[in-house]
Amino acid sequence: MKKIKAWLQAFRFRTLPLAFSCIFMGAFLAAANGFFSWPILIWSLVTTLFLQVLSNLANDYGDATSGVDGVQRTGPKRTVSSGLISLSAMKRALIVFSLLSLFSGLWLIFLSFGDRWTEIIIFLILGLGAIVAAIKYTVGKKPYGYAGFGDLFVLIFFGLVGVGGSYYLYANTLDSLVLLPALSCGLLAVGVLNVNNIRDIDSDQKAGKYSIPVRIGRPNAVLYHWFLLSMAVISSCVYVAIVNPRGFSFLFLLVLPMLYSNARAVKIMKTSQGLDPFLKQLALTTLIFVILFGLGQVVFS
Template identity: 50%
Template structure:
């Protein structure tokens, strides 16, 4: 199997979205006087491995359950196209599950020490994350096909991704951190929603009950706008109450990018949405980075 097929299967273009959660949590911690480069490094590596695990499991699961078929609008998938066999993909999934677990163990031992109460708490969360990455579209009863993908993304990219990474540095939780956590979670859910709008036809045929399949395209567009507005309001309110003042101006270009994305998604037919999926991924990363600039300057 050519290396290029495996690189394509890794879906590296999704990594900026996954890293946005860690970056947001890390910058929030730094703003409160908590930061550690070793913890940050292990958190980044663990996040990358978990995201790749999720991507590989998604490739395998959607092909197995019929969502990745000839009717699919988006990029061709490795197992569906025959570039990678199901058996080879299963071995790769197992490898990245093990690597994710090992990196996660090193992360939480660096943050909390071996055997502490927080060590076991985050070990449990890590095992849940690995299971969730696999069972989103793979396994006997994938929760993504039951319409629970949006809730899972909000939880893992937002509340756990941002709030959990903040806790790794600070060893306590501040409730105001929920606002930027919700912001990142809403944007990640928006990325999933655009993906689901694009794939609604093949998802419907495969019995995948996403929001665009259940509610229709127009309602999904409105839902998308609500997600973007939620992110803007949540992050903006945190910056305002944190005393960022005029530094908020650094963050406003990211807001403009989200507005542009919302307008373009609303005016584009489902089969033409892929460019705006990629644009929202990068806009989310810019959103987080400029939020950090406004918070830390």
């Protein structure tokens, strides 16, 4: 039972609402344009589940081997560094979830494209890129997450690729306007990462992890956070104003108080313990944002 609890802790299922947000956004946009498929939605969610767990396990492994998750860490301890799971067991888990992500992604691609090999190859490359990105965030000699490039990769895979790619799986074509709500998802996901990095700014600096907040300092990281959340809202507003400018289409604006609460907390909370709840709060806010956006586009269109 103790081992099971340790693995559940390592899987960090609380990160799934954020990961699923881009999948739901792509599905809502496809449905609003007359494209939808339950099998594609289900297998998109399954593949995303495997990729997110893979990323969480790789983060656990990488933080332990790099020394970031040491005694100076202010955030929650990972399972490897605390001795709950061995390095060898975590390595095996990384292989298992890499294969699960690959096989699930392949099935999803064939469901969508059949024998259209050009699209299959393109999405296979994107899928392999997602697997590599999930692992290399904190694992290896030069993990890009420690060099400050995590924000860029999160914007790409939780936004542009996550939403745009999901939409393409349904529609087999890409509307360039879809990139606006995709940008919203990506920016909100970067916001979650930014809260995490502001929370851990002192321990990351001591461990040599050069996240954006470490590079620009806490005051500028707070301004950066306001920018991320503001541009996320503006991007979706522009999309709705162009595509479906009806009152109910702006339902997603109901989350503005939640976004303000998050941005205000990032500004005034100075301790790790004070900031930690706002990681989950922003992840859930992102999911609510997407659901309200989707309802405005599909139900009230």
